[in-house]
Amino acid sequence: MVHITINGKVVKAHKGEMLIKAIRRQQIDIPALCDHEALEPSGSCRLCMVEITREDWDGWKKLVTSCLYPVEEGLIVSTHSGDVLEVRKTILDLYLARCPQSEVIQQMAEEYGIVKTSYEALPDADNCIMCYxxxxxxxxxxxxxxxxxxxxxxxxxxxxxxxxxxxxxxxxxxxxxxxxxxxxxxxxxxxxxxxxxxxxxxxxxxxxxxxxxxxxxxxxxxxxxxxxxxxxxxxxxKRADLARKMGGIVDQAKEVAL
Ligand code: FES
Incomplete structure (x- = not known):
């Protein structure tokens, strides 16, 4: 176990697990489209960006994709800092231009205050974000x-x-x-x-x-x-058959008990 700080709260995390897991365990909602438990992380969609720093970094900080960043002792994480929100908004704005008809993207963008893309929308969009x-x-x-x-x-x-x-x-x-x-x-x-x-x-x-x-x-x-x-x-x-068999076993047990 290691100790990290997420949005000012010190929490325990499993050494080496990806940061996104530790963040979600705290019930903190961050957007993520390409992360899936059945797949190795790829960092394709860039939406799960968070800001990290450490006490010994002398105020230096950086943005990382949380689905691809393993936790380590002493990490200090901000999931909704000003820089994080700016980057997420830009990414969602671009996705909205690439996938203007996607309800999933529309809804995410709206949560970040973007109703209409500020870029030129792709004319023959197919709503694929190329996350692979x-x-x-x-x-x-x-x-x-x-x-x-x-x-x-x-x-x-x-x-x-x-x-x-x-x-x-x-x-x-x-x-x-x-x-x-x-x-x-x-x-x-x-x-x-x-x-x-x-x-x-x-x-x-x-x-x-x-x-x-x-x-x-x-x-x-x-x-x-x-x-x-x-x-x-x-x-x-199969379930119905199992239930029938289980029912039969219970009936037999009752008969034995009587
Ligand atoms: S969930 Fe897509 S980059 Fe992390």
Missing amino acids: ACTRACEVLGKSAIAAVNRGRDKKISGPFGEAPPDCIGCLSCAKICPTNVIEWHDENGTRHIWGRTFELISCKECGKKTIAREFADYLIADRDIPAEYFEVCDDC
Whole structure:
């Protein structure tokens, strides 16, 4: 354990943990879009900036991305200093220009008093903030089906050469982790559509409900040693079956007790 000071309060933190975790533990709200517990921190969105200093820094201080900065003994942290707020406002102003239709960005910007961007809004905005959470999630899963293509303002996330990604397995990790909800997908008539690909969905053999993409299940069976039977029944039916079994055990116990 180390001791750090956050907004004037001395608190304990785990040595080496990222500063953002210690800040959140104090119920202090700071904006963060690219940080996710399932991913290694990347420091892409820059929104989690805080100001740090130390007693032995002789008044010197600096701004750091809290999701990427490990805590250390004696650190003094300000999460809402004047400089921090200025930087956050500028970043949100820029995001609002890049993603003018994003409700997530609009709401965050509004919290910092920005209703309209002071920059020129991107005309054909797709609301992607290029935080790479989607590509990182895909990589963690072992597929790396999508990546950034093009340069400058034309940069975007896509399959190879802008085509439907052949390695995509329809798992939805990218869509679910995207902080601005820009990755389009839908399920229709037993199939899933995402990134220009179509995937067959598995039906629960008990209730018929559609569950996950067949290709995703096949991948987990082959690569993660999950038994194929696991995917035959949906989670709801598994829970119902477990409840029935538990009920049976309780009834048996009662009979024994009588
Ligand atoms: S959450 Fe830290 S840089 Fe995005």
